[in-house]
Amino acid sequence: MPTGNRRPLWLRTVCTPGNLAHLKARRCDGCAQWTLTCESDVWESYDPGVITGADLTVAIILDRPLTRLEWFPGFGQARLIDEHMSRTLDPKATYLTLHRCGHTPISLTPFKPPKRAVTKNTWKSDAEPTIEDIKAFERVWKTPLSRLEQTGK
Numbered sequence: 001m002p003t004g005n006r007r008p009l010w011l012r013t014v015c016t017p018g019n020l021a022h023l024k025a026r027r028c029d030g031c032a033q034w035t036l037t038c039e040s041d042v043w044e045s046y047d048p049g050v051i052t053g054a055d056l057t058v059a060i061i062l063d064r065p066l067t068r069l070e071w072f073p074g075f076g077q078a079r080l081i082d083e084h085m086s087r088t089l090d091p092k093a094t095y096l097t098l099h100r101c102g103h104t105p106i107s108l109t110p111f112k113p114p115k116r117a118v119t120k121n122t123w124k125s126d127a128e129p130t131i132e133d134i135k136a137f138e139r140v141w142k143t144p145l146s147r148l149e150q151t152g153k
């Protein structure tokens with residue numbers, strides 16, 4: 001086994017069991033490199049490094065399709081958004097490139113989940129929602145407005 005081919009730690013952050021985007025850390029059958037594989041309808045594998053800022057230019061020059069990685073801090077889950085045809089790439093956003101077997105990844109930069117809410121507001125700063133918060137949110141979300149107004153008294 002070649003060195004430097006350990007599973008990147010950040011894949012564990014993104015590929016939590018049962019994540020809604022069906023993301024899994026998987027070794028490529030062809031080149032044995034670790035990839036982030038989206039196991040939805042069509043399986044797609046991505047190189048295990050994030051592309052942002054100047055690396056975007058490199059990806060465009062090399063004609064590597066880009067997929068945006070969106071992170072939901074409250075839920076600790078990621079979602080992939082195909083930017084295949086997009087002409088407006090955001091240099092501050094985080095992207096992944098499709099794994100192209102045998103090609104060196106443009107980036108091996110680990111994904112770091114962004115910190116929550118930049119602006120200080122009425123929420124407790126840096127507080128992550130608890131299971132109870134999420135349950136309460138879901139309960140309110142599912143309750144018809146009329147019933148909610150009654151119970152709110």
Ligand SMILES: [Zn+2]
Binds near residue numbers: 032033102
């Ligand atoms: Zn490969």
